[in-house]
Amino acid sequence: MSSTAPPGSGVRAGPREWIGLAVLALPTILIALDLTVLYMAIPHLGADLKSTNTELLWITDIYGFVIAGFLITMGTLGDRIGRRKLLLIGATAFGAASVLAAYSTSSEMLIASRALLGLAGATLMPSTLALISNMFKDDKQRSMAIGIWLTSFSIGGVVGPAIGGALLEWFWWGSVFLLGAPIMVLLLITGPILLPEYRDSSAGRLDLVSVGLSLAAILPMVYGLKEIAKSGVGVTPLTAIAVGLLVGALFVRRQRTLASPLLDLRLFANRSFTGALVAMLLGQLTLYAFGFYYAQYLQLIEGLSPLQAGVWFLPMGLATIVGALLAPMIAAKFPPAKVIVGGLPIAAAGYVVLAMLDVDSHLALLIAGSVLLAFGINPLLSLSTGLVVGAAPPDKAGSASAMMETSAEFGAGMGIAVFGTIGTAIYSGQIVEALPDDLPASVAATVEDSFAGAFAVAQELPGQAGERLLALGREAFLNGMNVVSAISAVVMVAIAVLVMAALRQVPPIGAEEAVPEESEAPGK
Template identity: 55%
Template sequence: MTFEARTETDHGPPLAGAKEWTALAVLSLPAMLVIMDLTVLHLAVPHLSADLAPSSSQLLWITDIYGFLIAGFLITMGSLGDRIGRRKLLLIGGAAFGVASVLSAYATSPEMLIGARALMGIAGATLMPSTLSLIRNMFLDDRQRTTAISLWMMSFMVGGSIGPLVGGALLEVFWWGSVFLVGVPVMVLLLVAGPFLLPEYRDPRAGRLDLFSAVLLLAAVLPVIYGIKKLASDGFGWLLVAAIAAGLVFAVMFVRRQRSLDDPLIDIELFRNRAFGVTLGVMTTATFAMMGLNLFVMQYLQLVHGLSPLRAGLWVLPMTGAMMIGMMAAPLLVRYVRPGYVISGGLLVSSAGIVLMTQIDGSSGFGVLITGTCVMAAGFTPQAALGTDLVIRAAPPEKAGAASAASETGNELGGALGLAILGSVGTAVYRSGMSDSVPSELPGDAAAAAGDTLAGATAVAATLPDAVGGPLLDAARAAFTDGLQATAVVSALAVLAGAVLAAVLLRRVGTDTGPSGDAPPSAVDPAAEVPVP
């Protein structure tokens, strides 16, 4: 990695200097924080429930509205940043996020907390596309930009990993609101350093933001995310079918409107570009598998092996280390191998780790699980870094904000689908395995709880004599492990499909060869790659 600046006349785009790399560090902090806040609240739920006494419906909105509004506003905020200036939107969003964090920390009622979390979600939607699109403009050299995006993606992964650890440590000492205050000094740093380190960039030819398109997009994304989450938590039902159907109708209306506008929120024609559309599909598939499996991994550590949430979080750290190795390897590999092949190879490595997880059993699967998750994570990270790079390279610089937001929206949808579909597969296998294992003498409610989830069986077994509760708990753990194995099989097949797509459809996307990272003309598919100006 070089920190020396170079003029544009020296054989290619200018290299980023120390200022740009320092700015990258500033941009990575809010990105890490946004992901942390998706998970850190879960540990605080028992504490805030005792303090604010929310109803079950209010508690659901407290935990979900943040992620809902991030997903719903990403593309709108990315497009808005292209119009008014990405640095300006980032600083406005950072200030709003800091204020909303304080409001959440000191909320005195469930309604106040829901409103503050909603504001955090809208503000969070400004941060992710703004940071990534600014990286697109600060790092014009292909190799440097790939490295910068890899480091930026690493901040996401670190945020997701340390969120439960930070939350658990704070809750050991402070009240539940402290988990929200972590973001305040980060946003203060962004507001102080941003004007000096970050360049401003906007599309000088952009028209007004089409508010009706923004409403249509929100009406398309939110019902689909809601329906998918309901499928994961409650199973199949007509309400979730109606929600998803309504979202799809609005999605069709949104696409039609974008085709008719001279200045759309997102250029639908970008999806015809292989480097954009295919890469988004591959990234969504990878997120689908990883998020769904992580749901079962954390439950396995806590409910099968009996680890506390904090100890379970500590055992996720080896996976974070594997991700970092994969992130550092991606920019080096792409110098010699085309991105499509690197992405495909990484997904093949991930599928090997997932296949290893099919060998987990209820008594001695701990080492297999940790090894499998590390291999899976190391293989997933190249597609995350290189895929994101390909997506924003495929869009013109003036549309980088909308393209960045599309990438993040794909990840949100992939994660929601993974939790819903893989969660349903695992739950179905668990229920089938427990159908003949629940003692007939249990009351109806207890029998239903034990047969429904491992958490329910654990709670019921604790109330029974050892002679009855022990076999029930053993059967429940075995059934849950069978469900984990089934989700691993489905995930491995999905990841293998993504590897084939990347190898076949992205094979002609060019690789960096020269000092500036320009690919030779023979290595570039004109229909699949847009050169960086």
């Protein structure tokens, strides 16, 4: 390995490490961008490939589905074979799969290409974050570097819709995938020069049974959450989640018996590690639920085009950048728990603003709420990420990074599934009472399913009937959004209580622990 000093040793990074961070930001931006840029292309590729609704759902979901399933495996694999090596292997695969996706000639080919992109993406995410922990050994510098890394991920997600809309104005749908190829080529050229290698030379062989159990635990749970988000609570998704939980229990039991486990459960003995992980999950839960409603509001309530809607993601992106970069600087003087808790009331205020929206509200109110939310929640996301990675010993950084990202993935899935279900139940319950009796049953079912369905049906109805249905749909949709936003504000308060209980002992970044915990260095 090229670097042996442990994080926190005081060895400060130089220009090479900061340039290397810029290199690591490239795949991070691309992974996040690939999660959102496709949404704009779905209507175009669906028409070109003659995709069914089921195929379109798989094209959209398979990428995140595979990433979630393989994060833990790839994070641990990077610890064993080398994080830079795995990063470069993943970059090669991601670039090739991007070209394959761009020139797909059938829905099946595109689904397979997206699955390969997800597999490659699972190698990139934990590798980039784990390498940061090796490159930046000074606590303050590492915290700032993680803030920049998180900002790059947020930028990719925020600008994805805008870039997708712009590309589709002038090029064919495959252009949204070709973005990946030149970025990965640049990473392959610069990575060996600027990035250090690090691997755990004492790690044992990868336990393939544990790999299988982790996939059999995570994939059914992710599938169940996604199905609940799309179709509501049902026997199939609940069964899938139950199966995932059962296999997860078997996975945990096996890890306790292995000398070299796939997932080192001793990490959870560190209160800071566990508290930050849970706080991250809850934060992502509310954030992704908000994103679910935000995009629909812009296009269905405000009537904006995909490109216009994408542009209105930018103020939230700017607030994300400021919040993520400012938090580490403040946390160098004040305990991270206080910095996080100081931001959460701002995020809660943003949710309160969103809970006040009605059909006559100006777009500025939505933007104001989103900016407050993004600025206030990013200290939580930035500092909890640093606490998770910093709490793990160097040889477990890849595994810790993968757990952090898996937690975020589950938070995102739970947010859309749980809060999406709550909002849909409110929408359906309200609009079903207002529908005219003479509306055909099949049309009524489409309207009751979602506001997007009501919007499509309203375009086909004559004059006043269509306008009335739109008005009913807007009001019902907003009522659901209001309730979800109000609940999210309460969750911000709950996170604040959790953070103060679990992280209050953590000193300002770069300071010595006042009361060191014996469990702070698992695996050493």
